[in-house]
Amino acid sequence: MKNNTSFVRLVGNIKWLLLSFVFSAISSKTNALSVELPFYEDFSSGGFEQNGWTPVTANWQVTWQDGNDYPCAVFNWNPVIYNGSATLTSPMLSATAIELGNIMFELDIKLTDRFETSTEHLFIEVSDGDNWVVLQEFTNQGSFDWQVLKYNITEFTMGLEFAIRFRAEGQYSGNIVGWFFDNIHIYRNCDRPEKVTLQHFAQGMSLGFNTPSSLLPVAEWMFYGDDDNFSGIGLTNGGSFSVAARWDAESLAYYSNCSITKIKFFLQDDGFTSIIVKIWKSDGSDTLLLSQLMPDPVPGQWCEVVLETPITVDLQHELWAGYEVIGQPPGKFPAGTDYGPALTGFGDLISLDGGVTWDALSEIAPTLSYNWNIQLFMDDYGYVQPPSEFRYNIYRSLEYNPYEYLSTLVHMPYQYEYVFLDDLEGVPWTTSSFCYKVTSVWDNGFDFCESEPALQEEFWADYVCALYLVNVFENTNHFSVFPNPARDAINITSNDEIEYIEVSDLLGMTIKKQVFSGLKAAVLSVAGLSSGVYNLRIHTSDGIFVSKVVVKHE
The missing domain is CATH 2.60.120 (Jelly Rolls)
Incomplete structure (x- = not known):
């Protein structure tokens, strides 16, 4: 499985380093009681001791005056440090039982600068218990607001005990106001399936998806x-x-x-x-x-x-x-x-x-x-070997209720596209909204990791929805919709009595429903909808009629 290191780049004040700078080993942490992943720290305890952080110098503080949201940790310029450094080190974290997936490190960071001297530096580091490795260096070339950083630290941490560290150093700490940190999250994730799709067919729903790209041959x-x-x-x-x-x-x-x-x-x-x-x-x-x-x-x-x-x-x-x-x-x-x-x-x-x-x-x-x-x-010479019990889990939600486990598909060698048919023939309801999610289960018999749900390729949602409709017609001889495109309201006329009308987005989510109680002419307000394309479902005494409408406010 390929582990891809990814970074979020900030503009103008970061020097990118090769991931090969090694510093002195952890000496005071190797015998500490390690913390299992996932690890999350938002400094809401008000101090460093509760979660086992080790600050060196009094410059490291927890402040309720800033944060994303309040509070957060800060390296404060005061007391002044000349030509020196100060560190804040996490407790020892354990990935000793992890064999599958990626170990990710996320945090929020902010700099409030004072003189933009480019002499004050902040290093974000990770240790495997023996050596410190620099992930990223920041320099005081101007203030920047809260930014989210994300690192793949798998190669330094999988199967090991490790720690993270912030190291501030420079010529004169008074050149800055402070380096701020918040929402530190270290966790394991596994690659998800890709390009999930959903189509309606005569007997039910057809759910399609692709295998994770990390299992594709290169x-x-x-x-x-x-x-x-x-x-x-x-x-x-x-x-x-x-x-x-x-x-x-x-x-x-x-x-x-x-x-x-x-x-x-x-x-x-x-x-x-x-x-x-x-x-x-x-x-x-x-x-x-x-x-x-x-x-x-x-x-x-x-x-x-x-x-x-x-x-x-x-x-x-x-x-x-x-x-x-x-x-x-x-x-x-x-x-x-x-x-x-x-x-x-x-x-x-x-x-x-x-x-x-x-x-x-x-x-x-x-x-x-x-x-x-x-x-x-x-x-890579073709087939990428997945874990021995690798599979896909499928979950379903009816009428936007909580998702429930539905089925499992076994991964097949050299098969990269999958289709699951959900047979709904004989269902008792006239119309229902069905939503699906599909995950990858990475399982080698010793370690287990279920991925986040697959994303749609076009909308980047981690679910797909569609209506299963009985007695649905697209024959526009039975009704008319105008104007189309519409700005504020849509007029609907029907040969049959209109019971109610539903509006859904292209993901299948119902966003508006209005009851009309037997009218043959109705006015549906769309003033509150964003510009875009919507599905219109007109429920009448003779069945359900569907149409696409365009809302355009310009």
Whole structure:
């Protein structure tokens, strides 16, 4: 299962770090009684002691003057600290029994700055019990309001006892008012099914969904920019040069179970002496993984090399790939690029000294903001093995009552789309609203985790609803609806007596119901509805008639 690290980026005041900075081990925490996940802290106790936090220096306080909502923890500038640091460390937390899913760390953070000196720093860290690892660094480059951060800390914590820590340091704490923290939540989640859909059929409801994407096989090209060649780059006076793209650990996380089986690149012009294809990893001193003379490269098209020995993705080191152009004549532009803009420092690296030093093309020549057309084929060789007892649970709600367990579908190897048929033939009701949720159950016989419900692809709701209707007609000869679109009210006339009218949104949720008690002409107010498309259900003495209406207030 792939564990994808995800971050929420703030603007203007964060320095992003590689997740490899290690600090001193926890010394005072390793013998503490650990707390099982999930762990939640909103500082409502008014202090640090109740939940086992360890503040170092009196700058760490719980304040009822701020929070998201009140109270929250704060690193206060007072008492003043010169050229020093202060930490706030959580109790030891336990993930020793967790084998499945992802361990997530969420919190709210805020900075009230004073002088914007860029000399005061806040580090958010996680420990596996031996080493501290920096997740993110903040610098006082201006105040920012409450922001929500989210980290995937699985690789540092699964199966271990661990802690989190906030470390404030700088030249003079009076440069800020305070770093504020709230709503710290550390929990385990598991990947959910995807793209849940619901359709009405003659005998009932058809519920469809896809398996979690983490169980899907990966066989795709990895690259920056777009997939078309736009232009070419060369040296004005000719010569030799190298181009490359690089991927860091965050970029490679999705491909953690993959191997590189092919590389391809686009050559714009001819005339060069030769092309040498290269793949290497950066680990302080570069380690060459592939260096191959390209036989008979053809300009004007993609040139592909199949690796005799696939290269396994290594998340501990940066991955670089590119090629060296040898003997380019003046006036030629062999190195193909996309349309841009460049992902500076990742998709546009160039070297003029045989790969000793590298520059971002978009920095040394800002008008040339392009990515090289270099692609790597990532392959996990097909089937991703789920836990031994992996399955899907289906829940149903009738008329918006609480959801109840309905059924289970067993996961089938190599099957990525599922359909569950809920047979409602012979139901005693005339019309009912049915809602469904579907979850993934990750179960290996030792550890168990049920996911959040699958989301709809279009509306991002974690449920699907539809009406099961008997004696429903769409024959507009029996009724009329006008105006459509409507702004304030809709006029409905019917050949039969109207009992009541329901309005529902496109998710199937009933948002308005009005009784008319036998009228054949009715006026339905829509002034309180947001602009959009709605389903109209007209219940009459002769059956139910349905129609779509558009509400437009502009």
